[in-house]
Every structure is written in C-alpha cells, then in structure tokens.
Amino acid sequence: MMDTTTMTMPTETTATQPVKMSAKTVKVFYGEKRALHGVNVDIYQNEVLAMIGPSGCGKSTFLRTLNRMNDTIDICRVEGQILLDGEDIYDPRLDVVQLRARVGMVFQKPNPFPKSIYENVIYGPKLHGLATRKDEFDAIVEQSLKRAGLWNEVKDRLHEPGTGLSGGQQQRLCIARAVAVSPEVILMDEPCSALDPIATAHIEELIDELRESFTIAIVTHNMQQAARVSQRTAFFHLGDLVEVGPTEEIFTNPRDERTQGYITGRYG
Amino acid sequence: MTEIAEPMQAAAPMSTSRHTGEAAMKRLRQRYAAERRFKIYGILAITFACAMLAILMFTLLKGGVSAFWQTEMRLEILIDPATIDPQGTGTPAGWDRGAFQTLVNDALYRDFPEVSGRLEKRDLRGLVSPVAGVFLGKVLDKNPALVGQTVELWLPTSDGINQIVKGGIDRDLPEAQRPINDQQLAWFSQLEQRGDVRTTFNSTFFTSSDSNYPELAGLLGAAVGTLLTMLVTVAISLPIGVAAAVYLEEFAPKNKLTDLIEVNINNLAAVPSIVFGLLGLAVFLNFFGMPRSAPLVGGLVLGLLVLPTIIIASRAALKAVPPSIREAALGMGASRLQAITHHVLPLAMPGIMTGTIIGMAHAVGETAPLLMIGMNAFVTQPPTGLLDSSSVLPVQIFIWADKPERGFVELTSAAILVLLAFLITMNGAAIWLRKKFERRW
Amino acid sequence: MSATFTVGLLLLLSAVGFWMGRTRAVTVAGGRIATLHSVPNYYGSFVALWAGLPALVLVLCWMALRGPVIDWLVLDGLTPEQVEIWARVMLPPNDLSALLANIAEETDALTETHRQLLLININNLAAGQAQYVNAAVVGAIQPAADHLNSLRNLANWTLFAAVAALSAGGLAFTWSRINPSLRARNNVERIVTWLLILCSTIAVFTTVGIVLSLLFESIRFFTKVPVTEFLFGLHWSPQTAIRADQVGSSGAFGAIPLFTGTLLIATIAMIVAAPVGLMSAIYLSEYAPKKVRGLVKPVLEILAGVPTVVYGFFAILTVAPFIRDMGAAVGLSISSQSALAAGIVMGVMIVPFVSSLADDVINAVPQSLRDGSLGLGATRSETIKQVVLPAALPGIVGAMLLAVSRAIGETMIVVMAAGLQANLTLNPLESVTTVTVQIKSILVGDQEFDSAKTLSVFALGLVLFLVTLVLNVVALRIVQKYREKYD
Known part of the structure; x- marks a missing residue:
C-alpha cells in the first residue's frame, strides 16, 4: 500500500480531489485573547493535511474548530466560516452532534472509555443508530478493529476493558472507535505524542491506509511525522497560518523564512 | 500492516447519507428530545432544592418576624x-x-x-x-x-x-x-x-432568658450559653487540630500508625453527632463527674466533634503551601519546626481559619449531643461561668418548638432567624476570608 | 483556691520562666549572642515548657480524679446510722429493707442509683442549697456536706501547693542548667514534636473512648437483657417503672422495630436525596451557565448549613401538616408523625451533602473522556449517562453510602418529626421510631443510673456506631480507590 501513496507527487492529488473542508478567515478568541488571526485553508478529500508549528501556535485550536470541539470551552468564540462540503458548520441550523458524527476526532492522549473493547467500538454506532442487530455490531467491531490494525491483537479479549491495553493499542482502539462511526473526516490531535516509537510507526502506517476512505487532518509536533504521513502541510506560527502547500515543497523549499527557521530547527 | 483491511461497507459517499439522511434526522430529533428531558430533570432537581430553601425561609420569616414586636x-x-x-x-x-x-x-x-x-x-x-x-x-x-x-x-x-x-x-x-x-x-x-x-x-426577646410565658421569654441565656460553649470548643479544637495537622502533614513518617490515625480521623468526621453525646455522657459526666448542663462539657464534646473537620481543613491548607517555601527556609539553615512556624503556618493560616469558622458554624447548630449531656436545662438567668447550668441557641429552639402556645411558635421561628443570621454571618466571614487570602501558586 | 487561680499561677510561672531563661542566656553569653547554641528565645521557651508542662499534667490528672476520689471519701465517712436515717426518708420500702439488711452485714450497701441520689443531696447541701434537700435528712447528712466542703478545700490547696512546687522546681532546675552549649532549640523542638504527636493521637483516643464507653455500658445492659433478644426481638417498650416496686414493668428490649423504622426513614430520605442531589450535581457541573452556578451553589451551601433542629421544626410546622392534608384530600389518614414527613425533610437536608460529594466525584472524571464521547457525536446527556456516570460509579456509590450513614445517624429531625411508638411496619404513612429517637427520649428527662432502660441507650448507640462505622469505612475506601484511579 505504501507504494500507492502519492507522497512523491503531492500536487497531483490535490488537483484531482474536490475540497472537503474549507476555512475562511477563521479567528478564534479565548475571552479577550485572540488565538487565531484569520486562517484560510482548504482540505481536500482523501488527503492527509498535516499541521505543524511551535507549541502555542494555534494548530490544535484550529483543529478543534473543525468539529466544533471548542464549543465545550465557555470562553471560546469563533469568527469566520468553516465549510464542510460547502455548508457552514457554524451555521446555527447545522447540528453539532451530526457534525461530529461526520467529522470524527482522535485525541492527543488515548482516552478509551472505561468499558470493554467491544463497547468502546460500538459506542458511536449505537448512538447514531448505525446498527441494531448483534451481528451488525459484531461486523462493525471486526471491521473497525481491522482497519485500526488491532483486530489480531484483541480479537480474543473483546470483552476486557479497553483501559487494560498498552498505550499504542489504546490509541488504535480510539481510532477504531472513530472509524466505526463512518465519519467523512478524521481529525487527529498529536495522536502519537504519548506513544513510543514502535507504536508511533504503527499509527503512521495506519493513517496512510485510512486515507483511502477518509479525509484526515493531523496536528503534529514532529516534523518527520508530518513528512512521512501527509500530502500537504500547513505551518502555523503565533496564531497565523504562515504557509500551506505540498509537504515536499514545505520541507524542501519553504517560501516564508519563519517556516524555514522552524524546519531547520532554529526554534520550535 | 499484516492484516487485510477490507473495505468498509460504508464507503465515503454512503456515510454521508448515513449521517444526514431522513432516518438519521429522525433519530437525531429523538436524541435531542432525550437531551432536553435530561436537562429538565437537572433543572427540576435544582428547582426543588431552591424551592425548599425558599419555603423554609418564607415559613420562618412569616412566622418569626412578628416575634420582634410585642403588644x-x-x-x-x-x-x-x-x-x-x-x-x-x-x-x-x-x-x-x-x-x-x-x-x-x-x-x-x-x-x-x-x-x-x-x-x-x-x-x-x-x-x-x-x-x-x-x-x-x-x-x-x-x-x-x-x-x-x-x-x-x-x-x-x-x-x-x-x-x-x-x-x-x-x-x-x-x-x-x-x-x-x-x-x-x-x-x-x-x-x-x-x-x-x-x-x-x-426588647425582652434579646434581654431575658427562658420562661414559661412567651412574653417574658428571651434568647439571652441561650446566646450566652452558646458563646461560652463555643469558647471552650475553639480553645480545645483549634490548637489540637492545628497541631495534629502540622504533625501529620509535615512530620509524620508514612507508616501503619499514621495510616491508622488518618483513617480514624476521616471516620470520626462521619460518626453521628449523637454518639459524641453518648461519649460525653459516659466519660465526662459519669466517669469524671463533671456537672450536667455545663458549657464546659458541651464545649468539650463539640470540640471533639469538630476536631476532625479542623484537622482535615488545616491539612489541606498546609498542603497548598508549595514545598519550595519549606525548601527555601531549610536552605537558609532553619530547622523544620522553624520553617513551619515562621513560613508555612502563616501562609496556611487563612485556610485554617476558614476551616475553623466552618467547623464552628457546624458546632453552633449542633443539638443532639448537647441534649445527651443535659444542656436542655430550663435556665432563666444567663450562665456566668463554664460550670453553670446553661442552654444553647439550638437547644432553646428545640425546647420552644415543643411548646404548644402560639407565642412560642412565633418565638421559635424568631430564634431560628437569629441563629441562621448568626450562621450565615459566620459562613460569610469564612467565604470572605477565603476570597481575600486566596493565593494561586 | 479555685482551679482557675491555679492555672493562672501556672501560666504566670511559665511566663516568668521564659523571661528568666532568656535573660540568663543573654547573661551567660556575656553579650556575645553568637556564642550561644540557640537564640535566647529558645532558652526562654525551654525553661517555660519545663515550668508549665509537668504542672499542667498534674492539674489535668487532678481534675479527672478529684470527683470520684472525693465522693468515695465522703461516702466512706458516713456512719451506717446516718445512711439509715437518710434511707428511711428517701427510699421506697422494698429498697429500704434490702439496704437495711445489707447495712447490718456491713457490705457496700448502697446501689449505684441510691449512691448517686445521696451524693446529689450532699452536694446540694454543701453548695448551700438546702431548699432542694428533704428537711428530714439535712441533719443526718450535714456532717457529710461539711466533710465534702473541707475535702474540696483541702484538695484545692494541695493542688495549688503541688503545682506551685512542681512549676517552680522545673523552672529552677532548667534555669540553673542554662549555659552557652545547652542545645535549647533541639530540646524545645523535641518537646514540641512530642506535643504534636500527642495532639494527632487525640482523634484516636476519641474513637477508643467512644468504643470503650459504649462497649462497657452495653455489656452491662447485655447482662440484664440477652443480646439475641435485643438484636432479634420484635417488641420494644422500655418504659420500665420509675420505682422497682411497681408492677408490670419489666420492659421489652427487642430493637427490630427501631432498626426497621430507622431504615424506613433513611430509605425515604435517600429516595429524595439521591436523585435530587445527583441531578443537581450533574446539572451544575455539566450544564449550568456560570451565572446559575453562582446562584445555586450558595443556596446549596445554605441548605447544608441549616442546623438539623431547624429542619425538624420545618417538618413539624410545614411538611407534616401539608402531607396530612394531602392525605386527607385523597381520603388517606396519615399520621401527623408519619415516616414520610420525617424522611422527606431528612432527604432535603441530605441533598446538598450528596450534591457536593457527587460534584467532586463527577469533576474527577477526566475531561478527555468527555471529549472522546462528544468527539464521536454524542450529545451531552448521552456522554453523561453512558460515559461520565459509569466512570464515576464507584465514587457515586461511595457518596451514597456516606449519605445513608448520615441519614441513619441523624437525630434532631426524627426526634421532632417522627414518633416515639415502636411500630413494626414498612408503611411510610404510619408513625415509626428510630434508634436515635429512642436514645434521646430515654436519656433526656428523669433517668436511673443503672436500669436496663438507661443502659439500653448505650447498646443502641453501639449498634448505631458500628453500622455507621462500617458504612463510612467502606464508602471512604471506595471513594479513595476511585480518586487514585484518575489522579
């Protein structure tokens, strides 16, 4: 599968794929403080967009605006437009629960529910009524865990608590849980930052496979990771989107000197 | 990736319809109805609590305010x-x-x-x-x-x-x-x-003590009794509580004994207050032969009762002082005790005082243990010493609540209003203290 | 010479000791403070502690022991003739003949109850309150009263002298030992550390005191009434006769009706408090806008701070009549002391308790779990019901157990709003009585000192203590385990 990726020819992908999500002058405020100063970026269908930048640059904040997870923070306010298939997701008529079913999220720290592996996976499908019969649920669990590359490791202990897995397994369980809802977009907020290198490699492989069926936006601290998994990369700095473009270009020939400074390690 | 990831039945375009289709929308409406119901349960619960307080206060004000006037x-x-x-x-x-x-x-x-x-x-x-x-x-x-x-x-x-x-x-x-x-x-x-x-x-209500006649009955005796009792309670529980907290938080080694003490303190905080009354009866009255109805005994019993509260609050206050303060003092060559008395305790003091006031407010309203040691005496003169027969405000309320005359119903409500005003003032002082000295490290 | 004066002397000597110790330290240092091992204040404290502490211990021991010792001496000083004169006036005929027989054999004739009665007479007389004593016995016990006064006087003077000597001795001894190399600070700190340890064990001594006093008196009760009858008997009627010669007055001590009554009221209370407390905690922590939280939190705090006697008054004045009228409206006759009224008011009292415990527990559930659920497109209530509450379940169970323990031990509400009659029923519309009501009603008012009736209180107290103890230990352990899981 690795050889079918378009890492070497990123521009081709972006050109052929329709725009899945689009941010237009997105500004985010925490109380009086402005965390994002007007971000414009498109995310294309079936691509992996990586967001990099020094900590506190607003990349996680931006990611969380994409499925309105910022709604849970009282003082947070979002201006501008974010379109999902051309619809503004901040439109009051649009339903946030439905939005999150379409735009799933995987968090920095693995957060399996204190339930069995099986129940973790069917949690979303049950909520959204994606299945009703036991065999349907069984099928969803098997498929989702297979897609998350966890099936072989856990198929004999599906009814043991998900919190008993190792860190890497937990994170893959969380990915399986997100995948089970059949979202259109999956947002990943530094999904590997709490994991060891082997588990990280596992997840990175997985991301590449998931791209076949989903659109993925991933925030990462790790520039090598961005280079490995993404087709396009966006560089954030102090609440600004400095530049976005094919990953190859950003890493080899950045246009902005701030980007250059960051990827050459002058700060970060 | 060794596993074969089969394509999901739900491919991307289909999944769109799954979450936006008619069935999904219908289901969503049901889910939101459940959401609203759940929220309403919460609001009902809050309303119930608030309504109870409102009814309580209304009943007391309606029945009690008139007692401040006399024909x-x-x-x-x-x-x-x-x-x-x-x-x-x-x-x-x-x-x-x-x-x-x-x-x-x-x-x-x-x-x-x-x-x-x-x-x-x-x-x-x-x-x-x-x-x-x-x-x-x-x-x-x-x-x-x-x-x-x-x-x-x-x-x-x-x-x-x-x-x-x-x-x-x-x-x-x-x-x-x-x-x-x-x-x-x-x-x-x-x-x-x-x-x-x-x-x-x-004015009789504030200047005279208990009486069989509502026109002659007042709170003074009970108020003085409460004051004396609380003096003993503070004198017992504050020094002992702070000392215990300092030892457990700053000195105690982690071993079986300190574990036992800790478990014991937590449990003591949840022992029914009437059991403390029985302790007072068996130990202070029957064994040591102290006088019944005396503020001294009442204060001792309540002191033991609030001791766990004060220890727990003081420990929390001591814990909130960052270790860097202790290290700084120790680094200057202070002994551990000096570091604590000169630096840690003053910083923890607001927290300790807040806990103490809350504990005292609790003690002021306690009735049951005091009944056990006979503080329901009929006292027509304010007590003048710690060994005099005495009553306290909540016990006075209890006694009056038992009397059938309309005048005493009114006096009971009025006495409760006075007691509540007192308690709210104390709690207000505690909150003020906490706000004023609140410190974020 | 009153005890206050003695304690005053003790404080004075300590203060003097501090000053003397400090001054002497400065003197022996010859003005070069740096040559001292510790700063002068520590020398002062060292002397003050030695002047104060041993004497203070003496005062406390004396306070604890003087009562029983003096009583014993006074009674010992009475001649059998004096006791007989007193007994002929004060005791009922049956007791009297038993006593007279005993006096003849010169054994310890008085029963505990009579001993206490005699002592009360003597005490009144000694305090100059002869009006409270039967005039016919004044003559007989006047010598004892005088004896009592002289003994008290003697004891006070002896104490004063002993305290003065001990304090001055401690002062002089430590003062003479002051020299620059004396490790005053270390000495003082060692003493203070021991004092701290002593203070931290007071809580343990309190528990031991509770257990011993309850156990000791309970054992006395169980010699009169078998344990099995107490624990499994179905009939409770402790109204033994005031005097032992009255007929039909043995009393029944089967506590089952009290236990069921207590459980009935506690159950009603929990039916009110558990959902209301839990839902308000959920609403406040997960839904309420800041303003609402700022308004409702103080309301709950006030409810938590209202003394239970006020709730009791509320129950009898408002809730019980309301329930009775409601019942009458639908043709039900409800007792004005129904378990329902007491239980509901107790529930209201426990609401803030449950709510604040549940609030802590719910807030301990990590935000990441909520985010995980919301991120999958769950609504808030789905997140709460399916993720937060299951995750918080152990903590919530612990909180509920603590609340049950609270309900079982609550006294004033049931004393005022529940009945005295021990009915064995589970009907919430009837009147039931509880363990705490019985403890209160038996102990308040006239009491004999060693009748089964009075002693039964301690057996009830023991049961109450043990049940709440088990609930608390289990609950606290569950809550602690739960906290550790998410810390």
Missing part, C-alpha cells in the same frame, strides 16, 4: 404600699413580688368598673400578661420612690391578645377556636379605641 397596653397602676409591702419594711427587700400582679389586675378592674363577678374578672385579667407584674417589678426596682404613687405604664398584653393584634390568630375565627373570647375582644376594642394599645419592639 402593650397602658394601665394606670396605683402602687399601694399596703399590698406590696405587707410587713411595712419600706425597703425593696421586703416587697412581696407576687403582689405586683395584683396591682396590675386592680388597675385593670378600675379601667373596667362595670365588670363584676369572679368569672368575668378572670376573663378581664386574661387581657394582660399573667407576668406583667414582673415588668412592674423591674420599674419599681429602678425607682423605688414610686411606691405609693399612681404610675402610667405600658405593660405586655397576654399572649392571646398579642397574637390577635399581630395577626397570628384571626379575629374572625369562631369563638371556640380563639384563646380570646368575644367578651375579652370587646373589652380590648375599647382599649384600642381609647388609644391605650401599642405595638413596640420586643
């Missing part, structure tokens, strides 16, 4: 030396205090000369407080020269009249349901028309 009637009293001083001693020591009431009654008979007959006279006497003589006595004590003169005095009416004037009892009720009969009401109306009735601030 009085004007009487012209001839202070006949022959009646009050039958032996002719000419000094207050020789007065027959029972006769003061006779003078009051005589004045009433003179006001209504048409009344004759034993039963009618008894009804007439029912207008004025049966202990009005005590008030007359107080006036004469202050000014003995009045003996032999005719003085015009405002004296409290009987409880029945008092309730009728203040609206506690409806005038229009059938006669049988009133403590005051029609004849009495007619006489009283005459007094009202003559302008001989007024309602004044009930």
